Amino acid sequence: MTSHIKPDDIAAPVDIRLVPAAGLTATVCLLSPRLPPWVAHHVPLTLILGGLIAMILMVSIRRRKRVGQWLLIVALACWLATPAALLTNQQRAAAETSGWLAFTEHLGTAKLSAELVNDPVERDGPWGPSWFVTAEVNHYGRDLTPTPHPAKIVIAADEAWSQMRSGDHVCFLGRVTEQDATTFVQAVHLAQPDSCGQPPGQTAPTGRDTLRTALQDQAAQTISYGPELLPGLILGDRSQQSETVDQAMKISGLSHLSAVSGAHTSVIAAAATLLFRSLRFPRPIVIVAFIGTLVLFVHIVGTQPSVLRAATMGAIGAWAVFSGRSSQALPILALTTIALLTLTPELIHEVGFQLSVAATAGIVLAAQPLDRLIRPYFEKFLPDFWASLISSSLAISTAAQLACQPLLLTFIDYVSLYSVAANLFATPLLPLITIPGTIAAALIMVAPGVSQLLLHAVSLPTSAIGWIATTTTQLPGSTLPWPEGVVGTALIALHWAATGIVTIKLLRRQRRTPPPVRVDWGLPRWHQLAIRLTQQTSPAQSLQYLIVVVAVVAHLAVFWPTKAGGINPDWDIVGCDVDQGDMFLVRTGPESAMVFDTGPEPDLAHHCLRAAGITRIDVLVITHLHADHVGGLQGVLDVVEPEHIVYATGTDPTYQASTTGLPSTAQQLTGPTVSVIDHAAQDPDHPVQLRWSVLSANHQTPNENNASAVLLIEIYRHGGVATALFTGDLEQDEAEKLLAADRIPTKVDILKLAHHGAQNGGTGLIEHTEPSVALIGVGMDNSYGHPHDDILEALGPRTDVRRTDFHGTFSVTLQHSPAHVAAQR
Template sequence: MAFWLGTALALYLGRVPSDALSTGLCSCGAVLAGCGLGVLAWAVRRTLRAAGGPSDDCGAMADARARRLLAPLPRPIEAGDVHVVSKRVFGEGRAHAARPLAGMLAALFLLGLSAGLAWGAGCACERHAAAESFSCPDRVCVELTTDSRPAGEGWRAAATICAGKFAGARVGVLLPPRVEPYRYGERLSGDASFLRADYATDERAWNEGVVGAVRLRTASEQSVDGIRGAVLEVRRRAVEALDAPGTDASAVLSAVVCGYRSTFADAKAAEDFRRCGMAHLVAVSGAHLAVVAALALSLLRAARAPRVLQVGLVALLLGCYLVFSAVPVSAIRAGVMCLLGLASIFARRRAAGLSALGLCVLAMVGLDPSAALSVSFALSALATLGIALYASRVAEAVCSRVPIAPRAVAETLGATVAASALTLPLSACLFGRLPLVAIVANALAAPLFAPLCAAGLLGALAAVAVPGVAGPIVLPGGLLSQALCLLAGALADLPFASVPVSLGPLEAVALTALCLVPAFLSGRMASYRPCASRSTRRGLAGLVALCCALGFLWGCWPAADLGTRMVMLDVGQGDAFLLQSEGASLLVDTGRYDNRLLQGLSHHGVTHLDAVLITHADEDHCGSLGALKGAVSVDRVLMARGVDQVVEPKVRRLVQTAHQVARDVGYLEVEDVVELGALRARVVWPEEVRDGYGNADSVCLDVRADLDRDGNSECRALFTGDAEAPQLRGFARREGLEDIDVLKVCHHGSRHGLDEGLARLLRPHIALISVGKGNRYGHPSPEVLALLEDVGARVLRTDAQGEVSCEVTVEGIAVSAER
């Protein structure tokens, strides 16, 4: 684990190339290695000294304490009594053994951390060098490493280059249009162009080890031979059989059985699973491999196959299933641990879960440094660690306190609680939400999961073998999948099924470390006797639980603030503005990144929204509307009048989502007013929906703040959505929009959003631009920035300043930025 932590830290810090940073990391690693060797030498010396028995001084002290304890006894004190009390009550031998072992553990941690820092720093340098020199010929061959997702008129996926100087390099690939999606494992060649990765602005490319992007103008498929090709063909047919109905249940079934998540990602069930903390069920991992191994072993034992043959065939089957499920990193971790467990049979030793996990982490991070920054790998490893440390203890506690509970129920609850204990801090930090129903949801889903995996896998293989009767064959799996979807939907619809939480990386790491303290004190992380009494361990475990609870409450507790402010939330390339006044809240657009939106709302203590206004139907303005369901209560969703008559699919989906999220859906037209405490937002555009609720139909608001209710506004702001210069010219002079205080710059600062005449007319004092760092659109344009500078506006951007808050008071506007 220390090696993993060191590698992740070095890669995280090494994203921006710096010789000084690389030298510093190597120096830090050397210092830590020296400290680790020193501590290790001390621990070995103490261990050798303790091997011959405790020193005379320590023994005399323990004997003296024992004699004082036995002094009140009426009978004479014998030497044997003193020895027994000294050994068993004062734990003399235990103290002498525990301290050197703790020193050894500390030394190994420091050595692992130093090795990880050195390894990560070296990998970071190699990755920068590869990206800077990356190029590809006019014609290139790639092999897809993920299933494709829609991207405009074509498709996008991850791939590796198959031949040439950069063979094996990871790239993002844009694929030409075709009816069927491209699937994992396909080998494609065609005419190509490329773009090198800019790690300074593209954090995702750095985390995944991608050296650039390749666009294939043409794509001809090449055959994949051997066992791998046969497995990929079976997978293709299985996905077609399972995903044929096109329902949420079929999308879940194909994701669970085949690891095919392209359809599931756009399904309604996906958001339900995320809200109730069940998203891991559709990510192929250890539970899936356990079902596959159990099925295989049952069949082989029924056939009375020799033990060695059973182990070999199960290992081969697990390898085939990894290919069948598109080789997700969480499944690789589980597969390596399964192979280590099978190897223990030949070694005639009992399988050790913690040792297997440690070897697996060391091997995967050593072979593929990108695994150190992989979210799925981190969650999978932490869940496995939690189960290994705490599952049996929780199950025993349930059985002892609830004797009527079946053992299977206690073990299921134990595994769920143990896995959640170590993964919740990280998932809350990454996804911006805390699913309050997660433990209940996973406990209820557990009885469905194993039968679903088994029935779905057997049904998929049977459907491939007998294509003509695929429907009836996959029906049992489909029914179980439908039951799982209904369970997730019912729990996700509960009030506050998940709550937004703002938890930073340091807080997440601290909470995770706190969760490991009880295991260390109880001796479950190493083979030594507990270094504290049972009452002490229970007290410390309770203290750890209290600290974790307080940490989560700190992240999601509502802030008691009745002021008036306009906040530009940092949601990447998109818009999300929070207007608050006297306890009321209005959200203007949601962006497209759920975790960023929920973290921003949690940061301002928002658990209830009086209204959400969607300016138009572009994904970067309304894509995260569904994420509010179950996390934040919403009274109304507001859109332009006439939107419910638009027949475009994305608009119809928007209206449907709005009805699912809020108690009421309203439609606005010009001159309608939304009252929000001291804020009064008046609609000034559009006069009617003509562009399919696109950019030209963006709802524009003239917002005024009258804090003292004297009829004079202390602040005037204009929110424009993605409307551009032609639309603004249509209402700016008519509405008298001159010398405004705050301007939400049109269309993320696009050069079509503002011209010189409008800039001189509006003359904003503060210009807000919500834009993603290093976006491919070139927003904001230099021309717009120059216009704003010429009229004296103070320009604030989320890509540069992060979240920006404009606090309105009777004295003026106080601006604060995240950075």
């Protein structure tokens, strides 16, 4: 009765025997450097003894075969993790002997001789652009003490470093500014080429450097996003990506496409194998050529963690196939992880390595059963080919995203809402770029004309990937902030638990033998499901279903689009939710602020000041006398009488200061002024100084919008200065006059969009100031269509947009670290 069942209908069991060993090895590499020295030194011995005890127990209970199997797995895990523990201890001892640990822990300053691991990447911040690059330190200090151990640092430097390339040796004076899992160093002196102690000289470019440079030059002649993305999509070279495109690739979840990893290696290896087999080479030659291709590819693209993982996994898989052993992907991945961490334990701290292993594990475990589950639904309305393509792509993208998301949250504070959809459309385009692109790279020195033709052809799918990335980031809610504290931690725990439960159930489902006879119950589907749940559900299964339901509900509750908002106690700027109107606070002290406008309603203005804990207002600025900017004045006056009140208005007699409730002491702004607010001495926990400059207040215009006061605020905090530009309801024609008169700075960190993001505010100020953060005071579902799509498009993915209709009352906290400068909620 079961002869019709195909063997392929029942999946092979998942081999997890090496998974505990891989997990224990990773744990040892991750935790050993953070343990007290006397504890870390005993870890290898503990592992060896643990393995021996497990073996002794296994021998003593022979009759219990299943228990004995698990004890054998435990023993194997302990012994396989021992070499990594020994090497980790050896590296730690070498770092202590060289003094490197003490130097980094005390945030020292010294001469450093290092080799760059990647090309410098430009990033903007409130203190101007910086170039960041990862490097391996070879010698440090006055005596140039060698570092025969991992001494990887991330360097923050100036424009002088922009011309350096991966593999260059540099000598510079650096100051350690932050030490945790990663050591950040600020370059405080210009770098010299070559190693310290050697005369500067011109290092001959390697073949890899020549190839990468030639590819950059030829890619620069292609169209659209080709010049920026082609070097990364082909060789993993992201140095040509602008910050806008780089941010778009990250937010859309497509950055792995431009950082050569498993997908690229698989495509190249599969193409090479197909070529060698089509030439009817013997199997041993095919395997050798296959591994040789992997080695050459890794050498060309660089030894990034994800590339090492993918290439090693491919080599082990090829050996498994050649030797006739099982080629299941999970044990191969586990063996790859063990091998790489045994040779280089410091890889465990590389985010790229962590994400690569997590994504591969997610795909290996969940992609196939998820594909089997959803494919029948696509086959109902699509041809078999397209149903298979879409379901497999969706399954792979979903599995990888679910596996990587908890790790991603360790260095980003948001969830990319559309990353799965973006990968669904973009990933199938990768082979159309990688295979011909790699051929173009191979021919670039011998046949540049052919290479250029191929690059022009692949620039079309490349442009499609760029378009998908940038379009995705402009969609509403493209990034959803992850909650902090206990709520965020609990949500991650629920995510892991629910994902694990669903994955196990999917794996068991594909191992279930299909029934030889299909029974038609003659009942609705919901009734059939209810019968199965009541008859076949145990208490343990009920608990599992409950965990999954709670996880789904919790995620929906957290990310459901509402005016979540909130004010960080350490805020610098607050955007008040006053419906369709403007009201912003700039902090000047523990409980004091400079206030811009009051919104239309006194109650809303009153509530915002109370929520921010304001008991003193140094200056109240009414940018102009429209009701949505001054109507809430009484709500402010009910809280506290401002020290100073200034306002701007034009010649339209409709708008008079006397009719708005402004006190007689309020002063009209008629021209540029500069003032300083300094309460730093009164606030040791939040020392801040404020310099505010009136750039424009056109009191002779009949257009009240164009009479708006335009102010530049310089916030001195964290040893640096951040700038914010407030523009009232300024319209495009007046903005163009200010730009033509060179009255607006060329770069600001924070821009309050003119006229609530209306189209008549124009895009000139946005393009001129290139803000990192944009603030919009706007009412939800307002009838004006604010903010306009053209304005949001001009901001692009590089700008963090805060708007009161989406976020409610929000806060911006300026933070400065050597590695990252950003505004945070």
